[in-house]
Amino acid sequence: MSEDNLEPLEEGHFYDKQEHPDQKDTITKVTGMYKDWFLDYASYVILERAVPAIEDGFKPVQRRIMHSLKELDDGRYNKVANVVGHTMQYHPHGDASIGDAMVQIGQKELLIDTQGNWGNILTGDGAAASRYIEARLSKFGLEVLYSPKITPWQASYDGRRNEPINLPVKFPLLLAQGAEGIAVGLSTKVLPHNFNELIDASIKILKNKPFTLYPDFPTAGIADVSNYNEGMRGGRVRVRARISQVDKSTLAITQIPFSTNTTTLIDSILKANDKGKIKIKKIEDNTAAEVEILIHLPAGVSPDKSIDALYAFTACETSVAPLGCVIEDNKPLFIGVRDMLKISTDRTVDLLKRELEIQLNELEEQWHFQSLERIFIENRIYRLIEEEETWQGVIKAIDEGLKPFTQHLKRAVTEEDIVRLTEIRIKRISKFDIDKAQEKIEALEGDIEQVKHDLEHLTDFAIAYFQNLKEKYGKGRERKTELKSFDTIEATKVVLRNTKLYVNRAEGFIGTGLKKDEYVADCSDIDDVIVFLRDGSMMVTKVDVKTFVGKDIIYIAIFDKSDKRTIYNMIYRDGRSGPSYVKRFNVTAVTRDKPYDLTTGTKGSQVLYFSGNPNGEAEVVTILLRQVGSIKKLKFEIDFATIGIKGRASRGNTVTKYPIRKIELKEKGISTLKPRRIWFDETVQRLNVEGRGELLGEFRANDRLLIVNQLGKVKTIIPELTTHFEEGMIVLEKWVPKKPISAIYYDGEKERYYVKRFLVEHENKEEIFITEHSNSQLEIVSTDYRPVAEIIFSKIKGVQKETLTVDFEDFIAVKGIKALGNQLTTDKVRQVNLLESLPFEVPEEEIPEEMEVKDEDTLSDTDDKSSLDDDGQITLSLD
DSSP states (O other): OOGGGEEEEETTEEEETTTOTTOOOOOEEOOTHHHHHHHHHHHHHIIIIISOBTTTSOOHHHHHHHHHHHHHOSSSOEEHHHHHHHHTTTOOSOHHHHHHHHHHHHHTTSSEEEESOOOBTTTTBOOOOTTTOEEEEOHHHHHHHOOGGGOOEEEOTTSSSEEESSOOOOSOHHHHHOEEEEOSSOEEEEOOBOHHHHHHHHHHHHTTOOOOOOBOOTTOOEEEOTTOGGGOTTOOEEEEOEEEEEETTEEEEEEOOTTOOHHHHHHHHHHHHHTTSSOOSEEEEOOSSSOOEEEEOOTTOOHHHHHHHHHHHSTTEEEEOOBOEEEETTEEEEOOHHHHHHHHHHHHHHHHHHHHHHHHHHHHHHHHHHHHHHHHHHTTGGGGGTTOOSHHHHHHHHHHHHGGGOTTSSSOOOHHHHHHHHTSOHHHHHTOOHHHHHHHHHHHHHHHHHHHHHHHTHHHHHHHHHHHHHHHHOTTOOOOSEEOOOOOOOHHHHSOOOEEEEEETTTTEEETTOTTSEEEEEEOTTOEEEEEETTSEEEEEEOOSOEEOOSSEEEEEEEOTTOOSOEEEEEEESTTTSOEEEEEEOOOSOOTTOOEEOSOOOTTOEEEEEEEETTOEEEEEEEEEOOOTTOSOSEEEEEGGGSOEEOTTOOOEEEESSOEEEEEEEEEEEEOBOOEEEEEETTTTEEESSOOSEEEEEEOTTOOEEEEETTSEEEEEOOOTTOOOOTTEEEEEEOOTTSOEEEEEEETTTTEEEEEEEOOOOTTSOEEOSOOOTTOEEEEEEOSSSOEEEEEEOOBTTBOOOOEEEEHHHHOOOBOTTOOOEEEESSOEEEEEEEOOOOOOOOGGGSOOOOOOBOGGGOOSSOOOEEEOTTSOEEEOOO
16 A cells, blocks of 8 residues: 555544545554654654754764764864765765765864865855865864763664764853754754853853853854843844945945855845845945955935945844754753853863773773882792793782782782783883882872862862863954944834825825826835825825825825924814814824824814924914904914924814914924934944933034044034944034134154144034044043143153143144144153143033923823914913
8 A cells, every 4th residue: 555545534544545536434544653754753853963962062963074083083184075975984864964064064163174165154155075175173173072981882873883972072062163953843043152251151150150141153243132032042133244434435344244144245235225225336345354345325325324224124234043952861952051051061070070080090000000010020020930831820820929019009909910910021021120110100199199189179170171271272262243232223214215205185196106296205115104184184104106195185294203303383274164273283103094183073174274394393474364244453473482282182272263364474483392402322322312321412403413533533413313433432522613622642753742722624524633644643632621631751761750731721722623733742751641621611602592492292282271362362261
C-alpha cells in the first residue's frame, strides 16, 4: 500500500483510495512509524541541526567541523575542501552545508585562522570555492576548545569513528559568536556579545558582583538596547547605521546595522528614492576593509531631514528580535543571556577543576614512579633478578627488594609498577644521577602542591584563567557597537513631499490626480489632509488620487495631529438667521474620515470667515452689518487676540445678533502663543519640546541656536527638532547676536597662545575662528559677557612663574571673527582654566521684549460668556 494512496479520516486512521475508490467502509489503522514521523523529524531538526547546545555553544555541524580541524591540525593550513571532506565522516549531510557552516565560523575571526578569500560580511560577498581557501585552528581555539581527557565521546553516525558529544569549551562561546537557526516549531537568535565584556562579566560572576550584558555586532553601528530584555523572547534591539554629514550635499555611511550589508542597504535606499520617500542624487560605494557609502543630495535638500528619512524608510535602521533558545539535556530551553553566561562560567569552573584533578593524578603518578625508579637504581635492586629464571620470580624478587624502602610512598606498589621498572634500559641505569633525580622529584612535589593549592582556591584560579585569556587574546577586540538611546522618528515629519495636492473647492474633491484644479501644497502618500467646509464641518482624510470630502471647501492644508501651535480663527452664523459667533481653536486628536461639526449643529449654519494660522497668529477683521431696523453702528472691528483659544466643540463668543453683510481683513496678526520652550536631550543628542534634558530657552520665529565645537568652528542654526548634532560640541545655547564670544587658542604655526573676542558675522554660515594649521587647537571658549581665565605656566629650571589672570574685556576689544587676536604670552603654558566670570548688567536692547501671550495648554474647552453688543463692543456676562 503506497503512502500516496492513503486518505486521512481522523487521527491515526486512513483508507486506501485505490482499493476502495467509491467507499470509505474499509479503514486501515496506521500506527508506529507513520504516527511518530513528524515528531521524529521535528526532534531531529531541533536537536541535530538548528539549535546550539548550552554546553559548548555549537550546533552539531559546527562541533564536527571543529573536531575535524583538531584531527587534521599540524600547525599548517589545510584546504577547506579537505576539512569539509574529513567532516563528512561525522556529519551525514552534503559538502555544501558543511562548507557554508565553516565559512560562517571563519568570518567571526575567533576560532579559525583563515587564509584566502573568505567573503566579506560588510558587502555580502561570498567566500571563494572551498578548494581555493585554507584554514587552521586559531591559538585561541586550541586553548579553549579541546581537552580530550575530559571530553565525552560517542560513536559517529556510521559507527566507524568516535566524535565528541560536546566540546569542553572553557569560554562563553555561544554569547561571543551568537547563533541563529530555524527549527520545526521554534527558532533561536542569540546575538553576539563583546569578547572582553564577556570575560569581565564572567569574572564578576565569580566575585558575586552585579553585571550587565549587551550585544556587540561585528558590523559596528549604533544600538538602542533599552528593550533588550536579556536576549529573551519579547525583547528588541534597534540598530542604526552611523551616518555623518560630510558637507551640505553629502552624507557618509561608515558603519552599517547588524543583519544588513552594503548591498542590501544601498538597495533599500534606492527603493526609498524610487518611491519618493527620500531624494538623492547618486550613491557611491567605496567599501573595502571599512564601510564607506557616500550619498549625494540634490541642491536644497536638508541633510538633517535626509538622515532621519534614511532611518525611517530604509535599512539604515533595523530592529532585531533576540530569542534565547538552546538545547539542554536533549530539550529546548528558553533562557536569557545572564543565565547563559552563569551556566557557561560554572561549566568553565567545573572543566578547570576536572583538568586540575587529572593533572594532579598524573603528577602524583610521575612522583610515584620517579621515587620508585630512584629506589630501584640507588639500592641496586635490579641485581636481585640475576639469579631468577622465571618472570614471576623476577617480579617477586623486585617486589621483595623494594619493600624496605617504600614506606614513604603515597600508594602501594603494583605489578604494573614493577613491570615498568624492568623496562628501564641499562644505559639509563649506568648514567643515573641521584642529585638530578632528587631535583626532579622535588620539582614534581612543587607542582603537586601548586595544583592542590589551585584546587583549594578554584574560584581564584578560574578568575586568573579568564584574566589570562583577556590579556592574551583581548587586544583588538574592543567594543565596536556604540550603545545609545534613540529618539522615535515620525515618518510624516521627514518624508519627502514629492507630489502635489490639488482641490476643487466647488465640487468638493481633493487629491493628487486633480492636476487641472487649484494647487494646495506639496505632499507625500503618507500625509493626512484637513478640510473645512462652508457649512462648518471639518474632516481629516489620507492623501489619495481623488477623494470627495464635501462641496464648498473653504480651507485645506496638510494635517499634523501633534501640532498644537496651528490655531484656526472662525466666525460663523448659527442657522439661517441666527446670531453669529467667533471662536479660536486647534485640532489635534481626530478620527480619520469622520466629519466634525464646528457649529452648534443648527441647520443652515454657515462659516462667514475662516483662517488657519501656523503660529497662532491673531488678525484684526472689520465686520460690516446689513441695514436692518434701527442699528446704530453698521461697522466695527474684532481683534482675534482678545478671543481665548478653546476646544473645537465650543460655541464661541457672540459677535452680533444681526445679519452680517461682509467681513474684511483689516490687519494681519502676530502670534498670541508663548515662545516655544526647547530642551536638549544629551542622551539622544536631539532637541525636543517635551521637557527632556537641559532647557535652552524660549524661542520665537527668528531666534537661533549658537553652536561651538572643539575644532574652533562656530555657527548658528534655526532650532528645528530634526537637527542632528555632531560630536565635539562644547557650546549649545540660545544665540544673543550682540553678545561676544571669547576664546584662548594655540596657534600651531606661530607656536603661541592667542586671545580673541568676536561676534558671529554670518548667521547662516559655519566659520572657523582659530587658525587652520594642523597643530592649532582651541583651549577654552566662553559666551559670558565678562569671562576670566587663569594661565598656569610650566616650570623653567625648577622656577615656577606666578599664575596669570586674564580679564578678557580688559585684555582685548571685540574684533572680527577672522582676526588673529592678541598674543597671550611668550612663556611656556602648562594649563589654561576658566574662572568665575565678572558680574555684568545686560544692556536693555539685548533683553527680549515681553509679549502678552495666551498659553494654549491651559485653556479649557468650555464656552465663555463674552459677546459683542449692538455697537460692536465686547461685553462679558457672568453666571
